[in-house]
Amino acid sequence: MKRSEVEEERDMLKRSGYYRRIFESYIFKRKVNNLSFWHTDLKANKLSEEDRRGVELYPMNFAEKTKYNEHRDSDDVIMLNYGGNIGVQYNPNAIAQVALGFYDLYLDSLKSRNKGLQDLYSYSVLIQAKWFVNHGRKVKDNVLLWEYDFPFEMRNYLYPPWRSALAQGQGISVCLRAYKLSKEEQYLNAAKRAFKSFRHLAREHPGGVLDDSEGYTWLEEYIVEPTNHVLNGSIWALWGVRDYAIFTDDNYAWELWHSCVKTLRENLGHYDLGFWTTYDLVKFNPGKQPTMPSSLYYQNLHVVQMQAMYHLTLDPVFKHFEKKWNSQLVNRTNRIVSQIWKTYFKLRWF
DSSP, X not given: OOHXXXXXXXXXXXXXXXXXXXXXXXXXXXXXXXXXHHSSOOOBOOOOHHHHHTTOSOSBOOGGGGGOOSOBOTTOOBOEEOOTTTOEEOOHHHHHHHHHHHHHHHHHXXXXXXXXXXXXXXXXXXXXXXXXXXXXXXXXXXXXXXXXXXXXXXXXEEOSSBOOHHHHHHHHHHHHHHHHHHOOHHHHHHHHHXXXXXXXXXXXXXXXXXXXXXXXXXXXXXXXXXXXXXXXXXXXXXXXXXXXXXXXOOHHHHHHHHHHHHHHHHHGXXXXXXXXXXXXXXXXXXXXXXXXXXXXXHHHHHHHHXXXXXXXXXXXXXXXXXHXXXXXXXXXXXXXXXXXXXXXXXXXXX
């Protein structure tokens, strides 16, 4: 067979596998697949001044995630079912959110002085956190990566294992809190090695997750070419940078935090379609890449993340976009138009 025919057959298999997963996820197995984990209630935590100064409450509340029990391994670590040819897999992002949810519950138990609940929730945090210590791959310059070991479609096809600033950032947030609970150096060491990924450009280093397009500093959820600057993933990753900066008082981490906040502040308008938000940002890329409108879930997530960013920074630009994007979300016409566009995008380009 000619190379072009081989590539065409490979693409057809990828596409058929993708559609199979989509139909299983959205139609046939909605209650037991990965979407049932992600699509829980989204809300920002109310942060006190103590929370802003320390590694305490996470900016978003993931307590609902702790109730997910569809798939766990023998160590009680959460796994997600992607269906199709992918099946049940570890997802670092999901594991982190469950751990962070248990940590919020632990902080609540401190207020009630319930020792039994304190022990239960702290133990539950460490069950999930241990995964970040026991898993991961070391690459050049002793960078520790918490990778995804399954393929994924994100404009470009991602072959496993693939890295992500999102996994690195949320994993760091978990490990720092696990260290606070246990005082075990293994968690702090894991956080330090994982943070090394934020010191390198993705295109220059096998462990890097940064991009410097358009003179800004971006945290990349997906390492693809050309870069696509996914909004929700970069924000979640950024909270891990902030936690690391606060906990270690590392000068570079503080510089990265402030640089990325500036990137967000000056580019949020580019994610705004006027009536809805985009999932990622491709308008600066060479060639014509189609705009990907957000799903209802991600529009809602963007609103909550703007609220959380305002709580963290008290910067009015985040309050502005929280209100604007929420008004888009509750507009019935906007919802219908955006999801018709989203469906077309998925069918045409994925």
